[in-house]
Amino acid sequence: MQLTRAADYAVRVMIHLATLPLGTRVSRDTLAMATEIPIHFFSKVLQVLARARLIAVHRGASGGFALALPAEQVSVLRVGRRSKVPSLSTFVPCMAPVAAAKDWCPAHLVWLEAQAALTQVLKNASIGKLAGHAALPRQGKPDKVVYPWN
Amino acid sequence: MQLTRAADYAVRVMIHLATLPLGTRVSRDTLAMATEIPIHFFSKVLQVLARARLIAVHRGASGGFALALPAEQVSVLRVGRRSKVPSLSTFVPCMAPVAAAKDWCPAHLVWLEAQAALTQVLKNASIGKLAGHAALPRQGKPDKVVYPWN
Numbered sequence: 223m224q225l226t227r228a229a230d231y232a233v234r235v236m237i238h239l240a241t242l243p244l245g246t247r248v249s250r251d252t253l254a255m256a257t258e259i260p261i262h263f264f265s266k267v268l269q270v271l272a273r274a275r276l277i278a279v280h281r282g283a284s285g286g287f288a289l290a291l292p293a294e295q296v297s298v299l300r301v302g303r304r305s306k307v308p309s310l311s312t313f314v315p316c317m318a319p320v321a322a323a324k325d326w327c328p329a330h331l332v333w334l335e336a337q338a339a340l341t342q343v344l345k346n347a348s349i350g351k352l353a354g355h356a357a358l359p360r361q362g363k364p365d366k367v368v369y370p371w372n
Numbered sequence: 373m374q375l376t377r378a379a380d381y382a383v384r385v386m387i388h389l390a391t392l393p394l395g396t397r398v399s400r401d402t403l404a405m406a407t408e409i410p411i412h413f414f415s416k417v418l419q420v421l422a423r424a425r426l427i428a429v430h431r432g433a434s435g436g437f438a439l440a441l442p443a444e445q446v447s448v449l450r451v452g453r454r455s456k457v458p459s460l461s462t463f464v465p466c467m468a469p470v471a472a473a474k475d476w477c478p479a480h481l482v483w484l485e486a487q488a489a490l491t492q493v494l495k496n497a498s499i500g501k502l503a504g505h506a507a508l509p510r511q512g513k514p515d516k517v518v519y520p521w522n
Contacts (some may be wrong), residue, residue: 225486227465230463230483234476234477238476258474298482313377314376316380317380326384326406326407326408326409328505333380336491339489339493343486355478356478
């Protein structure tokens, strides 16, 4: 997957829902406020997550949005991949399988390895774990923070 | 950096120049043909590499494009970073330093770690090494190929 704004927003929604007691339904407005996602992106993000069956949409007076499955079972990679970004080979033609044997693409395996390194990190990070750490006080300096998933 | 089409193209040019004897000047047409970069992107790619002083542009009858420095000293990361892509935090707001302490961004360090994993691979891959392997016969199946930079 590609690191994108859409993936960022989708992950925010998932983590926020995962910080709440299981089964909690959250209104659209509350979710928008908590995640600070620009309003013109917000409907799209929810739509994508609902279509991917990562969140459940409950209608009616007591309705709202909730996680559709346990957060520990959902990786950041899974959420990111569902965020409707074109496949990476659209961005990097040299990553496409057909490029492997092309004279203009000796870097084919480098791009693939870079992509694999990126996805491995996102695969290892579960929404559940991140939500568990969301309540802890955090500092503005990332280099002073111990990586919580180690 | 982001994996992009622009980075792919810039790396292709650098590798092709690196496969040639030091100091060789290549015409624009030859370079375009060898790298198979779409013509509407090509001028931009050369411009970016020249501005970054990664390639030298020689005018006149015996002019052409050549590497501006030894290929072994240039990593794929360095070329990719110069390919005029907006910084990644433009794409992923949660990666920006200011996001570290925000309640909506518990994934801050995950995005950074993913980005670091990606850039490490590209940093370790030198244009010179890739050019050295470019002349070797390659197969269409990447999983049968030994990673040349190991």
